[in-house]
Amino acid sequence: MKKLIALYAVLAILGTLFIASPALATDIRNGELLTVEDVLIEDDLYLIGGTTTVTSQVKGDLIVVAGEVEIDGNIEGDLFILGGNIVLNGLVSDDVRIGGGYVTINGKIGDDLIMAGGEVTCSANSAVAGNVYGAAGSANFKGSLTNLYIAAGTLFIGGNITGNVDLLASDYFKIDSSAKIGGNLAYAYKENAEIPDGVVTGTVTVKESQFLNTEEIKEEVGGFGANMHLGMKFFSYLALLFLGVIVLLAFPYSFRKYTELGKKSYGNAIFYGLLLLIGLPVVSVLLILTVVGYKVIFILWLGLLIMWPFAKIFVSYFIGSLILKPGKDVAFWGDFGRMAFGMLILFVACAIPVIGILINIITVVFGLGGLVLYKKESIKVLRGKKMA
Numbered sequence: 001m002k003k004l005i006a007l008y009a010v011l012a013i014l015g016t017l018f019i020a021s022p023a024l025a026t027d028i029r030n031g032e033l034l035t036v037e038d039v040l041i042e043d044d045l046y047l048i049g050g051t052t053t054v055t056s057q058v059k060g061d062l063i064v065v066a067g068e069v070e071i072d073g074n075i076e077g078d079l080f081i082l083g084g085n086i087v088l089n090g091l092v093s094d095d096v097r098i099g100g101g102y103v104t105i106n107g108k109i110g111d112d113l114i115m116a117g118g119e120v121t122c123s124a125n126s127a128v129a130g131n132v133y134g135a136a137g138s139a140n141f142k143g144s145l146t147n148l149y150i151a152a153g154t155l156f157i158g159g160n161i162t163g164n165v166d167l168l169a170s171d172y173f174k175i176d177s178s179a180k181i182g183g184n185l186a187y188a189y190k191e192n193a194e195i196p197d198g199v200v201t202g203t204v205t206v207k208e209s210q211f212l213n214t215e216e217i218k219e220e221v222g223g224f225g226a227n228m229h230l231g232m233k234f235f236s237y238l239a240l241l242f243l244g245v246i247v248l249l250a251f252p253y254s255f256r257k258y259t260e261l262g263k264k265s266y267g268n269a270i271f272y273g274l275l276l277l278i279g280l281p282v283v284s285v286l287l288i289l290t291v292v293g294y295k296v297i298f299i300l301w302l303g304l305l306i307m308w309p310f311a312k313i314f315v316s317y318f319i320g321s322l323i324l325k326p327g328k329d330v331a332f333w334g335d336f337g338r339m340a341f342g343m344l345i346l347f348v349a350c351a352i353p354v355i356g357i358l359i360n361i362i363t364v365v366f367g368l369g370g371l372v373l374y375k376k377e378s379i380k381v382l383r384g385k386k387m388a
Contacts, residue, residue, distance in 0.1 A: 028298065034066070036073075044077065046298075052083075054090075069100075071107070086117075095130070103136075105143070120152075122159065131163075147183070157181075164202070175199055237347050244313040244339050252330050254374070255317045255339070259326075261373045262318050266366070273369030280304060304368075311367025316343035318370070 027043045029036065034049035036056050044060035052066040054073050061077035069083040074091045079098075081088075086100040093110040103117040105126040112130035120136040122128070126143030132150070139152040147163035155169040158176035164183035167173070173189045175181075177196040184202035187193060195204055248255065262269055284297045317335070320342030326334065346363060350356040 124159070168207075237343065240309060240312060240316075241340055241343060243309060244316065244343070245336065247310065247313060248332065248335060248339065252332065252335070255314065255335055256321075256326060256330065257377070258314045258370055258374050259318050259321050261377060262366070262370050265373060269366050269369035269373055271369065272372040273365035273367070276304070276368050276372065277365065307368060307371060308364065311364060311371055312346065313339065313343070314370060314374075315363050315367040316340075316346050318342065319345055 027041060028046040028048075030048040032050040034047060034052045036045070036047065036052075036054045038056040041056050041058045042060070045054075045056075045058050045062050047054070047062070047064045047066065049066045051068045052064055053070045054062065054064075056073045058073060058075045058077065061080070062071070062075045063080045064071075064083065065081075066083045068085045069081055070087045070089065071079070071081075071092075072089045074093075076093045078094045079088075079092045079096045081096075081098045081100065083100045085102045086098055087104045087106065088096070088098075089106045091108045091110075095111045096109050096113045096115075098113075098115040099117065101118045103115055103120045105113070105122045105128075107125075108127045108129075110129050113128045113132045113134075115132075115134045115136075117134075117136050119138045120134060121140045122132075122143040122145070124142045128143070128145050131147045132141075132145050134150045134152075136150070136152045138154045139150055140156045140158075141148065141150075141161075142159040144159060145161045145163075148157075148161055148165045148167070150166075151168040153170050154172035155167060156172075156174050156176070157165070158179050160180045162182040164185070165181050166186045168188045170190070173187065173193050175185075175193070175195055177199065179196075179199050181200045181202070184205065185195070185200045186205040186207055188207040192206060280300060284300065287297050317339040320338030320340070322342075324334075324338045324341060326338065346359075350360045350363070352359070
């Protein structure tokens, strides 16, 4: 629950920062052929492109989404990359998270490396001070690592690992005689692997290969998945309820005004909600063609993401007020009860197979449209008082 609550708080803070002054928070760039050669970049850097090359020093975090990525500069913060072909040659002082088709690490990483890819390689020049966590179709490790936790189809280890190795391989697994593992080795493979003498300083443990127990895996994963789904639903309910309490304390009269507008103009609420959900992707496509398009698109979608949970909160109160009629006076516990009861009904209804999907869509459409109506009404009132 703490993670979900923290996520909502971070989204709200990010939304405020970006809407107030996007330029102060990040440096966002895009292009089909994008090369970043600045001597020094003080802020976080966001890059969206086809072929992207970075040779600059970045003081903050670097986030890249591109087809081909090459990082030659030094990154003092975290590095996040999602791409097709990724090559890291520079120095990253903090964590690195990479997802790609082909991933090659030639540089040095000051903290953890978390990666997933079709083909992953840590060359002989690479060095990772933290832990390495990964999943790959094919993985090759020749550099200097601390601890390695990896699952792969084919796996080769030929580097120097000062700590422990815990691995799972399905098709091929080999440790070269030139490799060195300073800690313990635990592996799961379809057969006992040949471990050269003197390579492993600690103990070698052969774990039962999970690939030989697929039916058992299916049963365990199925049960675990069902429990996780139920648990996440419960924590989502608590997190949304907690956020609702904050909104109720901050804007005690807004819930009743929203409900009043929703009852009088439910058709308009649905219209505005559909207009928002359909219009935003269309506007985003048009903005891509402009110079500042990506920045505006980022802000618009972030705004929608922030509005999403608030829409569910107000709809929950709307549902609760239809069953538990509110009195004339605004009372916190009474309004809280309506919101919590309506939210519970909403969560249960959305969990119904097939019908739940339709209910969820209607909830989001009506909720977002109602927020637009409420905003328009608020502006109208302020203009009447000559305050806007």
